[in-house]
Amino acid sequence: MQPADLLKQIEFIKEVDKLKYILRKTKLINSDRNENDAEHSWHLSLMAIVLAGHANFPIDLLRVIKMLLIHDIVEIDAGDTFIYDTQKDHSNTEEERKAANRIFGLLPDEQAGELIAIWEEFELGQTNEAKFARAMDRLEPLLQNTSNNGGTWNEFGINYEKVYNKKQIIQQGSDSIWQYAEQLINESVEKGILRK
Template identity: 75%
Template sequence: MFSDTLLKQIDFIKEIDKIKYIQRKTKLFNSDRRENDAEHSWHLAMMAIVLSGHSNEPVDLLKVIKMVLIHDIVEIDAGDTFIYDTQKNHTNTDEERLAANRIFGILPKEQAEELIAIWEEFELGETAEAKFAKSMDRLEPLLQNSSNNGGTWKEPGVTYKKVFAKKRTIKEGAESIWPYAESLINEGVKKGFLKEE
C-alpha cells in the first residue's frame, strides 16, 4: 500500500523526535531553563541564515543548514557531552559513529549515506561549510552564557583559557564575528563569570 521508502522516512522522522528530550547544559537566553538539542539545532539554522554573510568563504547555505540541523542527532544514542567536560572528550566518539550509523541508517540507503556524509563533514571541520557551521555551534552557547551571568562558565574548572580555546573555532569560520565573541569572553572575566586561571 505504502512505499518502503516512505515508511523508512516516516520511521526516521519518528525516531528523531527523541532529540527534543536531549537536555544540554546551556540555558535559554535570560532564563533558568535548559535548552534541548532540537532548540539548539533550530537556533543554529536560523543563525546560519542570518549570519551567512560573515562566513570567511562563500558557502552552500543549504548544506550548512543541513549540518547544523543533523549534527547533534547522534546524541539521541550517545548523549550530550558538555564541551568543558574533564572526563569525556567532546570530539567524535565511537558511540557517536554507532549512533550515526543506526539512526541515519533507518532512512533509505541513498538518504542515509548523504546525511552520514554531511555529519562526517561537519565533524571533520575542514570545508568552508563545516567551519562556518562549527562557528555557529560555538557562538550560540557563548551568547547564552553571556546573557545568563556566566551560565555554564560557572562550572568547576571552566577558565578563560578553556573558553577561549574552544571558542576560537568561531574565527575559523566567521572571522568578522570573532572580535565580538572575544569581547563577550573578556567581559565574562571582568564580571567575574570566568576565572582568569
C-alpha cells in the same frame, strides 16, 4: 521513491523526535531552563541564515543548515557531551559513529548515505561549510552564558583559558564573528562572570 521508502522516512522522522528530550548543560538565553538538542539545532540553523554574510568565504548555506540540523542527532543514542567535560572527549567517538549508522540507517540507503556524509563533514570541520557551521555551534553557548551571568562557566568552574581555547574555532568560520565573540569573552572577565 517507493512506498517502502516513505515508511522508512516516517520511522526516521519519529525517531529523531527524541532529540527534543536530550538536554544540554547550557540554559536558554536569560533563562534558568536547560536547552534541548532540538532547540539548539533550530537556533543554530537560524543563526546561520542570519549571519551567513559574515562567513570568511562563500558557503553553500543549505549544506550548512543541513549540518546544523543533523549534527547532534547522534546524541539520541550517545547523549550530550559537555564541551568542557574532562572525562570524555568532545569529538567524534565510536559511540557516535554507531549512533549515526543506526539512526541515519533508518532512511532509504541514498538518503542515509547523504546524511552520514554531511554529519562526517561537520565532525571533521575541514570544508568552508563545516567551519562556518562549527562557528555557529560555538557561538550560541557563548551568547547563552553571557546572558546568564556566566551560566555553565560558573556552575562547572570553567575559566577564561578553557573558554577562549574552545571558542577560538569560531575564527575559522568568520573573522568578524570571532572579533565579536572575543570581545564578549573579555567583557565577561571584566564583569566577573568568567574567572581568569
